[in-house]
Amino acid sequence: MIYTGVLTKMQTEFLEPIQYYLVFENDFIHMNQLLNKPLKMKLVGHQCLSCGLDRPIYRQGFCKTCFFDKPVAGDWIMRPELSTAHLDKEDRDLAYEKKVQLQPHIVYLANSSNVKVGVTRKSQVPTRWIDQGAHEAIEIVEVPNRYLAGITEVALKDHVADKTNWRKMLKNDIEDVDLIEWRANLKQFVPDEARDYFIENNTETHLYFPVEKYPTKPKSLNLEKTPNYEGTLVGIKAQYLIFEDNTVFNVRSNEGLIIEISL
Incomplete structure (x- = not known):
């Protein structure tokens, strides 16, 4: 199954453990259900969270113009x-x-x-x-x-x-x-x-987080530099996805990227 959409921070439910949802425009993924399962992520584009244009993301999910102009930034x-x-x-x-x-x-x-x-x-x-x-x-x-x-x-x-x-x-x-x-x-x-x-x-x-295995030496995934990644999800904490190979991906700091997730 393939999901495509603009990254925004994961929505959460305050339960034990905390429940995480990756929400796209027309669909969502209950991330807890993917623990101990492989997934692929692919960078396919950019979309400013304010103007919606395909521009490089500057900070906080906004293009440079919106970051310096919009009240939300x-x-x-x-x-x-x-x-x-x-x-x-x-x-x-x-x-x-x-x-x-x-x-x-x-x-x-x-x-x-x-x-x-x-x-x-x-x-x-x-x-x-x-x-x-x-x-x-x-x-x-x-x-x-x-x-x-x-x-x-x-x-x-x-x-x-x-x-x-x-x-x-x-x-x-x-x-x-x-x-x-x-x-x-x-x-x-x-x-x-x-x-x-x-x-x-x-x-x-x-607070209790859904983590099966914590990384010993976390390595941050940058989809701009590594636009294709495949790994087994073993935990979610804060706004990070944690993978079995010690790779971690900060969803929040990658807002505005258009990605494709294959399950």
Whole structure:
């Protein structure tokens, strides 16, 4: 069976283990059902996730023009502290920015390769944690807009990491920690503007990924350089497909590629 479509990040269901779906325009693949089975991937083209044109993908699934022009790729996406919609100040499209920025946001701790701090819209919990490959996570504050979440993250980054070591995460080189204790220790560093939104009495969320075998030396697959690949799928973690030969493929970082999957 052959499936062809534009890559977007895998959709997920928060179950034990997490369920993954690769969704194309007119079809989808339940990826969990492919574990321990061979599959082929072939690069056949590009399609910008914004304009839909066949252009080289620059970043985040967008062509270069859309990445620098469209509100969905504004700097405040990656740096929430740059959000300005709460000031009624436009970056690229104020209506869009108000829609996204002026809603509840969560600052959280997640443990994937190490304990890190991050920001997400409340509606994206626990999806964000799944996408990062965290095996445990906990909310720190819930604030009414993205700006407050951003300045809280910036303040906490001086005391806890804000990046995931993807190789360590994929090798499952992890240790359990007491995130409740971590949160309590970080409370003193929460900015005054966000102090009233600190969450006191919640528990850790634990996540379980469908992995039969973890790679010992992960090798990242680049379809632009290797447009044809065949391997046996042995696991899925974060947005990575893990293959028996230690090859790993980051679906999220390859959004906008048109691929053909043969089962």
